[in-house]
Amino acid sequence: MSPNHQKHTDKWWETEYGENIHSYLQYCEVKWRIMYKFAARSPQIHMRPVLLKTIRSLSKKYEMSNACVHLAVLLLDFFMDNHDLKFDTIMLVMFACLTLAAKIEEHCFIIPKLNSMRNVISRDVTNSLLRKVEMKILMFFNCSVAVPTVAHFIELYKEHCYHDKDFSDCGAARRLKDQFDSMILFYQDVSLESLKLISYNPSMIAASIILTTRHTLRLAPCWTVKLRKVTGYLKKDLVQCCSLLGRNVMQHRKYVPPVDEGYQSSSPVFRSPIIMGTRKKRTHIDMPSIISSKRLAF
Structure with a gap:
């Protein structure tokens, strides 16, 4: 076996092309970006x-x-930010978005079936109509729906979110991965609830989740040289995003997972500014004319 031969791994960041893939993902998130108008x-x-x-x-x-x-x-x-959806249509659009995402990210056996939504979607909805809705969504995004998300970047960033010096004793190091993963998943879930975070690039949100996790645990420094190199972000680049994340935690009275005693300290109080957005007009989508509306110019 060649000394340069790499063992197979499902973790792209562990390959020799990891940095190149990360750079490409950040390029894709910027190229794909659509302006979100906070259409309240x-x-x-x-x-x-x-x-x-x-x-x-x-x-x-x-x-x-x-x-x-x-x-x-x-x-x-x-998609919702650019269309008016009737009540009997919106659940179908949501399900279509989920099936499209599953077709990209999951095994074919995991793709949800229309029957699983019969309790919230009219029984008159057929698989043919679901496909038409999926096609409408694909047309709106110009078939470019395989885009990087916060979850993709988190998988890379969390590999570098801690080191041995962050812990006061060796016993804590044994439990640190589960503790960090739990808190990162918590903040990752919270990030989905905030409308204001939608306008930020996924890589920035992911990096902010790592920074917020370390800040919650009061690990010093809360943003390391390694994380700066891996993510490409300075701490000052993430402050506003972290503040919005923390604000969402406080608004929804979320419970922050307990800190293991092996960590050096507990969570701080969040401080966050309010960012206001603008509004825009949008097209109208009806169930019978689900393919009629077109993408708006930005």
Whole structure:
């Protein structure tokens, strides 16, 4: 066996092309980016918590990955921001976003079936109509729906989120991975609930989650040279995003997972500014004319 031969791994960041792949993912997130207008007057915006809860419920039922959930929510957010959806249509659009995300991120056996949504979607909805909705979403995004999300970047960044010096004793190091993973998943889940975070690039949100986790544990320094090199972000680049993340925790009265005694300290108080957004007009989508609307110019 050649000394340069690498053992097969499913972790792309552990390959010799890891840095190149990360750079390409950051390029893709910027190239794909669509302006989000914070359309608070949208008739369906009040349903977002329900839609998010349904996506989480289905993802848990079908054992979907975080990458699938984040991609489904991303597609849904930007699609809703550009269309008016009737009540009887919005659940179908949400499900179509989830199935598209599953077709990209999951094994074919994990893709949810229409029958699993019969309790919230009309029984008159057929698989043919679901495919038409999927096609409408694909057309809106110019078929570019395989985009990097927060979950993709988190997998890389969390590998560098701690080191031995962060802990006061060796016993804590044995439990640190589970503790960090739990808190990172918590903040990752919280990030889905904030509308204001949608306008930030996924890599920045992911890096902010790592910074917030270390800051919550009061690990010093909370942003290391290694993390700066891996993510490409300075600490000052992430402060505003971290503040929004922390604000969402406080607004929803989220419970921060308990800190292991092996950590050097406990969580701090969050301080965050309020960022206001603008509004925009959007097209209208109806169930019979699901393919009629077109992408807006930005």
